[in-house]
Amino acid sequence: MTQRLIIVGAGGFGREVHDWANDAIAAGAEWSIAGFLDDNPHALDGFAMPVDVIGPASTYEPSDDEVFVCAIGEPQIKLQIAKSLRARGARFTNVIHPTARIGQRNRLGEGLVLCPYSVITTNVTVGDFVSLNLHGTIGHDATVGDGCTLNNHTDITGWVTLGEGVFMGSHASVLPYAKVGDYARIGAGSTVLRSAKPHTTVVGVPAKRLPTVTSLAKRAA
Numbered sequence: 001m002t003q004r005l006i007i008v009g010a011g012g013f014g015r016e017v018h019d020w021a022n023d024a025i026a027a028g029a030e031w032s033i034a035g036f037l038d039d040n041p042h043a044l045d046g047f048a049m050p051v052d053v054i055g056p057a058s059t060y061e062p063s064d065d066e067v068f069v070c071a072i073g074e075p076q077i078k079l080q081i082a083k084s085l086r087a088r089g090a091r092f093t094n095v096i097h098p099t100a101r102i103g104q105r106n107r108l109g110e111g112l113v114l115c116p117y118s119v120i121t122t123n124v125t126v127g128d129f130v131s132l133n134l135h136g137t138i139g140h141d142a143t144v145g146d147g148c149t150l151n152n153h154t155d156i157t158g159w160v161t162l163g164e165g166v167f168m169g170s171h172a173s174v175l176p177y178a179k180v181g182d183y184a185r186i187g188a189g190s191t192v193l194r195s196a197k198p199h200t201t202v203v204g205v206p207a208k209r210l211p212t213v214t215s216l217a218k219r220a221a
């Protein structure tokens with residue numbers, strides 16, 4: 001039975017996910033795209049999309065013939081909205097572009113977005129609500145926690161562990177065996193050698209922690 005696919009988030013990534021889902025439908029996925037959930041009813045004004053915003057995610061009541069996918073970049077907001085929809089009975093599906101490559105012996109969660117030319121190799125564990133954007137790769141034996149947002153060309157190498165809600169900017173890399181804590185942010189083009197602590201932002205090659213406002217104030221005192 002064809003299911004109605006609803007995309008949560010009508011921003012730029014949402015419009016991309018719409019197009020990747022259309023490619024998946026052309027390749028055999030049994031959905032019809034019903035529309036977007038977004039707090040801004042005008043989010044798609046001027047973008048000439050074939051479907052519109054059908055309501056805000058915060059109050060939407062899912063039906064049995066609907067499946068959902070989250071197209072929100074900020075991990076904390078993504079997880080909060082996804083969990084709240086799930087608590088109201090929403091079922092999440094994986095939008096996997098036909099050009100994405102997935103090896104064997106992987107454990108994959110639900111609500112995933114695997115964009116064009118992304119790759120998950122082998123013996124990988126991926127939680128729920130993870131997005132792997134264009135040309136991103138997750139290497140052998142890596143673990144990726146719920147809600148991670150992995151932007152274009154991110155490179156997660158072998159045996160890496162990413163906690164929950166990690167954000168990796170475009171072209172960021174994590175070297176083998178490195179561990180990245182929950183809700184850490186890795187800047188675009190940065191390389192984590194060994195570890196990044198939870199709730200920190202790290203940038204550069206090798207990636208170093210950005211000072212927080214509190215630590216700067218302490219240093220100045």
Ligand SMILES: CC(C)(COP(=O)(O)OP(=O)(O)OC[C@H]1O[C@@H](n2cnc3c(N)ncnc32)[C@H](O)[C@@H]1OP(=O)(O)O)[C@@H](O)C(=O)NCCC(=O)NCCS
Pocket residue numbers: 073151152168169170185186187188189190201202203204210
């Ligand atoms: C890391 C990041 C999240 C930090 O954002 P922020 O907290 O707003 O930080 P700021 O822009 O205020 O920058 C703070 C400092 O870090 C430096 N910095 C920021 N991002 C950097 C990066 N990726 N690499 C190296 N240095 C970086 C800035 O130059 C600045 O240095 P300064 O204090 O010496 O001037 C952001 O810069 C980033 O890389 N985002 C990823 C964007 C992306 O790839 N999006 C993809 C989806 S479209």
